[in-house]
Amino acid sequence: MQTNVKDILTVSFTLFAIIDIIGSIPILISIKNKMGGIKEIRATLISGGLMILFLFLGEPFLNLLSLDVGSFAVGGSIVIFILGLEMVLGAEFFKSEKDVRAATVVPIAFPLIAGSGTLTTIISLKANYTQTTVLLGILLNLIVVFVVLKSLKFIERILGPGGMIAVRKFFGVVLLAIAVKIFATNAHGLIK
Known part of the structure; x- marks a missing residue:
């Protein structure tokens, strides 16, 4: 299999849809306000590291732990x-410790950016595309992630308080639906 532009674009758009950094903007702004900031470069590098690590070692690591992709x-x-419930109900389930470094890893880098959907998609893409193609798709998405993280203040200013509440509630419901779909798709094989 050769690496070509069409394959790179297909992989990139697939990952872009799964990562859904645009849909995560309301929760990222909420976390940023709760924590007093986000370390954008750190969040991008950690999530990128997780994705690249999973590209090369994901399945063997899960097998070592006697886990399958469905359980993950x-x-x-x-x-x-x-996270979706938190957005819709306005309740705080993830208690903030006011530690920006901790929030950078959980829940920003994992599971928002490099979540189970992203990591399982990487494994699936690897079955159809070269590692180089998937790696380039990951790197292109990391550039988009970094730009969005850096632009949160600007986006918040454009939407305003009312717009933020509306967008947060809407995407909270979307997150709930995504969670239910991931659960339903993978849970049937776990119950024996």
């Missing part, structure tokens, strides 16, 4: 569901 996806879907 179900666990991630529960975290995504709780």
Whole structure:
């Protein structure tokens, strides 16, 4: 299999849809306000590191722990569901310790950016495309992630308080739906 532009674009757009950094803007702004900031470069590098690590070692690592991709996806879907509930209900389930470094890893780098959906998609893409193609798709998405993280203040200013509430509630419901879909797709094989 050769690396070509069409394949790179296909992989990039697939990952872009799964990462859904645009849809995560309301929760990222909420986390940023709660924590007093986000370390954008750190969040981008950690999530990128997780994706690249999973590209090369994902399946063997899960097998070592006697886990399958479905179990991993179900666990991630529960975290995504709780984040969606937080957005819709305005409740705080993830208690903030006012530590920007901790928030950079959980929940920003994982599961928002490099979540179970993203990591399982990387494994799936690897079955159809070269590692180089998937790696380039990951790197292109990391550039978009960094730009969005750097632009949160600007985006918040454009939307205003009322717009932020509306967008947060809407995308909270979208997150809940994504979590339910990931759970439903992967849970059936776990219950025996």
